[in-house]
Every structure is written in structure tokens, then in C-alpha cells.
Amino acid sequence: MTFxxxxxxxxxxxxxxxxxxWLRDLPSGWIAGTEGPSTWSPFDVxxxxxxxxxxxxxxxxxxxxxxxxxxxxxxxxxxxxxxASKDRTLGELLDTFAALREDSLRRLRALHxxxxxxxxxxxxxxxxxxxxxxxxxxxxxxxxxxxxQIARVMGRQYSAAVGPWRKYLRIIE
Amino acid sequence: MTFxxxxxxxxxxxxxxxxxxWLRDLPSGWIAGTEGPSTWSPFDVxxxxxxxxxxxxxxxxxxxxxxxxxxxxxxxxxxxxxxASKDRTLGELLDTFAALREDSLRRLRALHxxxxxxxxxxxxxxxxxxxxxxxxxxxxxxxxxxxxQIARVMGRQYSAAVGPWRKYLRIIE
Numbered sequence: 064m065t066f067x068x069x070x071x072x073x074x075x076x077x078x079x080x081x082x083x084x085w086l087r088d089l090p091s092g093w094i095a096g097t098e099g100p101s102t103w104s105p106f107d108v109x110x111x112x113x114x115x116x117x118x119x120x121x122x123x124x125x126x127x128x129x130x131x132x133x134x135x136x137x138x139x140x141x142x143x144x145x146x147a148s149k150d151r152t153l154g155e156l157l158d159t160f161a162a163l164r165e166d167s168l169r170r171l172r173a174l175h176x177x178x179x180x181x182x183x184x185x186x187x188x189x190x191x192x193x194x195x196x197x198x199x200x201x202x203x204x205x206x207x208x209x210x211x212q213i214a215r216v217m218g219r220q221y222s223a224a225v226g227p228w229r230k231y232l233r234i235i236e
Numbered sequence: 237m238t239f240x241x242x243x244x245x246x247x248x249x250x251x252x253x254x255x256x257x258w259l260r261d262l263p264s265g266w267i268a269g270t271e272g273p274s275t276w277s278p279f280d281v282x283x284x285x286x287x288x289x290x291x292x293x294x295x296x297x298x299x300x301x302x303x304x305x306x307x308x309x310x311x312x313x314x315x316x317x318x319x320a321s322k323d324r325t326l327g328e329l330l331d332t333f334a335a336l337r338e339d340s341l342r343r344l345r346a347l348h349x350x351x352x353x354x355x356x357x358x359x360x361x362x363x364x365x366x367x368x369x370x371x372x373x374x375x376x377x378x379x380x381x382x383x384x385q386i387a388r389v390m391g392r393q394y395s396a397a398v399g400p401w402r403k404y405l406r407i408i409e
Contacts, residue, residue, distance in 0.1 A: 064393040070263045074390070077258055084253040090243045190400040197399035204398055207391035208407045211384050217247070218380035220237040225377055226370035227363040234381050 066181060066196045071203050076168055078206045079161035082109060087157055094153055096220045105213045109156045110148035112209060114140070116163035120202045121170050127185030127195055135186040239354060239369045244376050249341055251379045252334035255282060260330055267326055269393045278386045282329045283321035285382060289336035293375045294343050300358030300368055308359040
């Protein structure tokens with residue numbers, strides 16, 4: 064598929080609802096479990112998505128439209144959620160993410176971007192020249208990547224419990 | 237985590253809601269896309285989950301409780317959904333899966349199984365001796381494995397669209 068605004072917004076708008084249906088009020092073993100030291104729990108992932116919403120996705124869209132290739136994007140802190148999520152409940156994080164995502168998509172729609180705009184360039188601190196279309200596509204896949212991570216982390220809590228079936232369970236094996 | 241009925245039922249009961257929040261009315265490019273020849277689309281995966289509900293999970297629980305190790309489980313057809321899903325809409329499949337899963341969990345609860353029952357043995361056609369606890373744990377992880385698959389298949393539709401960011405997107409790279 065090539066990037067399409069409506070396809071992308073359809074997916075991006077669903078992510079908070081998917082997380083809510085999946086994680087709200089789930090027993091804490093699933094929510095707090097990780098894949099080992101220095102890996103993230105589902106709780107941590109929701110915090111990461113919140114931080115992306117606050118400082119990455121639409122922030123970089125605005126930056127790219129304002130500066131083009133003349134100024135690189137600000138660097139994104141991949142670990143900010145550990146401080147920001149402290150003392151908050153998962154329910155609060157899910158509510159926050161849903162509200163921020165709704166606002167992000169409202170801002171995106173308000174820009175009335177066209178297919179031609181997808182070619183507009185920006186500068187990534189590591190990659191150099193990137194396009195608006197690549198950035199927006201990455202937003203979608205980044206959501207999906209973290210849904211994969213949440214499923215994988217939760218599935219691995221039963222790595223031993225499944226016994227010989229692990230052979231056929233790709234997220235464990 | 238060791239297997240726990242309430243943990244497992246909490247997860248199993250959410251899967252239809254997650255799929256509904258995610259896939260219902262999503263543009264067809266996401267629903268019908270695959271990872272290439274002989275791979276499954278999200279539509280195919282929902283059909284597979286329906287078939288598992290009809291012929292695998294609670295069917296094997298009943299079989300194990302009735303026969304123990306004396307008779308192997310019937311073999312599960314991993315490709316039955318291609319015929320069964322033909323001419324049906326995704327909305328119909330989501331409704332069917334939700335109803336079947338609800339019925340499965342009602343049947344599971346009605347058995348009033350205990351922690352001691354988790355050690356009860358059955359015979360798998362390939363693995364030989366397995367336990368009820370391993371089978372039930374596998375049911376949970378199987379759901380999660382297919383949620384991973386759906387996210388991965390959808391994310392890969394944008395493999396080219398994300399440009400250099402693919403380096404940081406685990407489901408593509």
C-alpha cells in the first residue's frame with residue numbers, strides 16, 4: 064500500500080480503542096510483566112505512546128512544514144515515559160492517550176494536507192532527508208509495532224505454561 | 237506467570253472486543269492485505285480463530301476430561317477457514333467469533349475446574365502427553381500470537397512507505 068490519509072487515520076484513530084478493549088482492568092500480571100530486565104511492560108508501552116503523542120508525531124509534522132530540510136527534528140526521548148508514568152494508573156494512561164490521539168488527528172485533519180504534500184521534505188537527525196509521507200506512515204506502523212510488543216510481552220508470561228506447544232507459538236519460539 | 241483461570245479468562249474474553257475495535261469497518265487494504273503468497277490476511281486470521289473456537293479449544297478440553305491419555309485429540313485443520321469464510325463479510329466473522337468465544341468461556345466456567353485439574357493429562361497427536369493447564373495456556377497465547385500476526389501483516393503494508401524508518405520498526409525489519 065502507498066500512504067493514504069484516510070487509511071492511516073482509520074488505523075491511528077483505532078489504536079486507543081484497541082488498547083482500551085485489551086488492557087483496561089486486565090489483571091496486573093499481564094499489565095506489569097516484562098520480557099526481562101530493561102524491557103517494557105504493556106504499562107510502559109502505553110506511556111511511550113503518550114510521550115510520542117506529546118512530542119513526536121504532530122510536533123514533527125509542524126516542524127517539517129515550518130522548516131523543511133533547513134532544521135533537523137528535535138530528538139525523541141525513548142525513555143521519558145518512566146518518569147512521566149510514575150504514580151499513574153493504567154486507566155489514567157489510557158484516558159490520556161485517547162485524548163491526545165484525538166487531538167493529534169484533529170490537528171492533522173485541520174492542516175488539509177494533499178497527496179502532493181506527502182513529498183514535502185524534512186530532516187531527520189540520523190537519516191537526513193525524509194518526507195512527510197514517510198513520517199506519517201511511520202506513525203501508523205509505530206502503533207502496530209507496539210501492539211505487537213504488547214501481545215508478545217503478555218504471551219511470553221506463559222512461555223513455560225504452554226509446555227510443548229511453544230513449538231507452534233511464534234511469539235514464544 | 238503460572239496459569240490462572242481468572243487471568244486467562246480475562247484475556248480470552250477480551251480478544252473479540254480487541255478485534256472488533258481494531259478491524260470493524262477498517263479500509264479493505266488493511267483487512268485483505270497479506271505478507272505474500274500463501275500467507276494470511278487479517279480477514280483469514282479471524283476465520284482461523286472461529287475455526288479454533290468450533291473445533292479446537294473447548295472440544296479438546298472435553299476430550300481430555302473424557303479420555304485422558306487413552307485417545308489422542310482429533311487433528312486440527314489449520315486451513316479450514318478458507319472455505320468457511322467464503323462469501324462472508326468481516327463484520328459477520330467478528331460477530332460469529334464473539335458469540336462463539338462467549339459460549340466457549342461459558343462452557344469452561346460451567347466445568348468448575350480446579351487448580352488440581354490443570355495437571356490432568358491428555359494425548360496430543362504429535363507431542364504425546366500434555367496437560368489441561370498447557371492446553372488452556374496455549375489457548376491464551378494462540379490468541380496473542382494471532383494479534384501479533386494481524387499487526388505485523390498490516391504494518392508490512394507500509395514497508396516501503398516508511399522509508400528509512402524501517403530500521404527502527406521491528407515488524408518490518
